[in-house]
Each structure stands twice: as C-alpha cells, then as structure tokens.
Amino acid sequence: MWQKLVLTGRLTEARFTSRAWPAHRKLRAVLTDAGVDLEVHEDRMPAAAAFAARQQLDGNRSIDGADIVTRVRNRLVHPKEAQEPVYSVKGLVTETWLLTRHSLALLVLRSIGYRGSYQDLSKTNKWVGQTHLAPWA
Template sequence: MSAPTRITGGDKFEWFTGRWAAIIDGWKIVIDRRPDHSDVWALLREKQAIAITHVMEVRREDGSCFTASEVKPVLTALQFSLSFAAGRWVAPALPVGLDASGHLRWQEWGTLHCTPGRSSGLAWWWHDGNDTEEYLRCTIPRFKDEEDGFTLRFLMTSAVLMNSTGFVEQRIMTAFSAIEHLTWVVLKVRGGMSKRAYDRLGAAGRLREVLNHAGIPCGIDGQVLSKLEAYITAAQSVEGPRDGPTAVARIRNEIVHPKEPRGTIYTPKGLVQEAWFLVYHYLTLLLLFEVAYRGSYQSVIKEDRWYGDVEPVPWANQSP
C-alpha cells in the first residue's frame, strides 16, 4: 500500500511514499512501510523467512480512550481482510496499547498466521491501487458482529489456503467447503429457502444461484479455460446448463468419488488446474460481493494479464 504523504523527519520535511492512512468506522489507522522494504523483502523471499515490514498505529477518530477488547475486532478484521487481499497470511503482530501519557498498558505476544516471504500467487488485490480504503470500509465493521465475523473468517481463511497450500485437489475441496458454507448462509439462513429446495438444487445449482444473484457470469471463457470448456461440452449425463458451476462441481465430485480408479479428470493435462482457477475466481468474487465491495480487482483467469491490470467487479454499476 502506498500513498505519497509529506511527513516530518526531524527538523526537515521529507517525502515518504510508504504511508497509508484512513479513518474507518470511527478508527484512525496509519500504516507505514519501513524505508528499506525492498531490500528486506528480497531477503525474505530468498530465505523464506518472516520479518516486520510495516508498523501501524490505531487510534479513535475523536482521540478518546479505548480498551484492548474494543480494538481487538479491528485488528482481527485487518488480519483476515489484508490476508485475503494479498493472497497470503499477513498479521498485525505484537500489538501494544499505550495510555495518554505514553505508558504501556497492554501488550499481546501471540502466535499469528504469517506466510514467509513470497509472491501472492493469484491475489485479486492490486496493492498500488486506490481501492484499499473502500475495501476495508466494507470489511472492518462486519467483524464487530460475532456470527458475521465468523463467516468472514472462515471464507477468507479458505480463500488464503486455496491460494497458497496443498495440491490442486485440496485447494478445490477447500474452496467448495467455503462456497457451500456461503450458499447455506445466503440461501437458507438469510433467504429462508427450505431444506428440501436447497438440497434439490445440488452443488452446481446452489453455486449458480448465488453467482446469478451477484451478477457474476457462469459461462466458461474457452479462450482461457479451453480444457474445462471441452470437458463439460463432452461430458455425458449432464443435468442443467453446461456452464462453470456444473463443470467445477463435477470435477469436485470426481475427486471425491472417482468413477474409475485413475479418474477421468487427469487425462487432459491441466484440466484440474483450470478448475482450480475458476473456483478460486468464484470464491473471490462471491466474498467481495458478500462484503458489498464495489471497487476494482485483478481477475485470476484473465488471459495475458499485465501488472496493475484491474477491472470493476461485475456488480459495480448495479443498484445496491
């Protein structure tokens, strides 16, 4: 994150482009990148190690005092929100609380998830973009509610895990667990759908239902996902549309219950990987829709994507 800000450096003013600041939900948040960040990050990638790359200050917008329990949901929201955005685990580690006189009143030494230095894989977030503040405005308030916060933690954790750990098959299963959780919450808990109607839709139908509600296309781009398109086009005994939800659901089922010992999904090399791309794309957009984010994102399945090549989310121009 970067935003050129003129800050005081002793007796002189210096231009520093590593500061990001915003006021969100009554909290003033300032994050500073360390001046030697580039050198440190290169070393972390080489050694696959962990180090503090930024420092953060969190205050009440009005300058009033607060307790540790009041700020903990903000720190949790920042940990999970930024990890989902970056596609790897990042965390506000070693927080300390100071009183008005600058005396230490609280500190927390705990083990938090943090990924050793590496690139962000399929991350949807462009860290040099201008939508970080809008994104955090959408997520931070949601963590104040215990049930809402649990759902977001589960979904964001699944998105990070399916981007960074395990084999492709494990990543697909992780994503589907998250999607099934989300469809249950959206269709059954909030939408009031009966259990019978919910089950009758099947995995593909439930996924298609929430995608359509969000305005996310269900079709498969054959120019990018050619093997996945060929797979579902040639598939036998297909119930419903031959689209993305049907394709990824069938591949998930084939991973769990293969019809043949070796399975049929491994014959065209790269098919399972394309299914992973698409299901990660679905989970990412559904999560962004869930938090009512209306900014831009980097598509993980876009062909010949350039650095900083972003586009609006599909529902950006729809009425809230």
C-alpha cells in the same frame, strides 16, 4: 451458499439439503445473483472447455463454470473409476482451481459490500495490474 440461500429465506434448510438443489445449482444461483459470468471461455480455459464439451446435460443448457467446478470436485473427492476423466484432460484441475478461486474471491467481495475493481483470478494471461469493475457495482 448457506448464507445467501438459507439465511436470507430463499430456501428452507430441508430444500437446501435436498437432491432437488445439487451443489452446481446452488453455486450457479449465488454466482448469478452476484452477476458473475458463468460462461466457460475457450480462449481462457481450453481444458475446461474441452471437458465441458464431453459432458452431457439434460435439456438444452450448456455446461457452465458452476457445473465444471462441482463435477471436477466430485470426481476428485469421490472417484468411481481407475482413470478419472478429469485426469485425461491436461490442465483441467488447474483451470478448475483457478475458476474456483476466482468465484470464491468474488463471493467474498460481494458479501462485504465491495464495489470497486478486482483482478480476475481465473486468468493467467493478463497484464500486471489489469482490473475489472465488480460485476454488481
């Protein structure tokens, strides 16, 4: 995110580190720029979709993959309650890990200029060898 937002001049260092640009906003910006789908598909990630449905956002925007990755990460790293909501949704931590791994792989591929096919690392129910064209290709 630093490379894509600060080193390119899109944000200043002060703006990048300010509360005006929280982690979910930075992640959403770089994934959106890469053309990555941020929608949480209930058929592929039922636990993440259930978690998203229970979360509240300001305005009319729905919870997306960037929100889920950063919220789950923050709740695991900075717990505030004895029984965190992330543990009450069976499979949420696993699905968040899959989503994070998928997003990171796409961002790495984009950063090296890759324009071919890739395997969606967020899916667990796919055919062996099933690939998709990179979103930015």
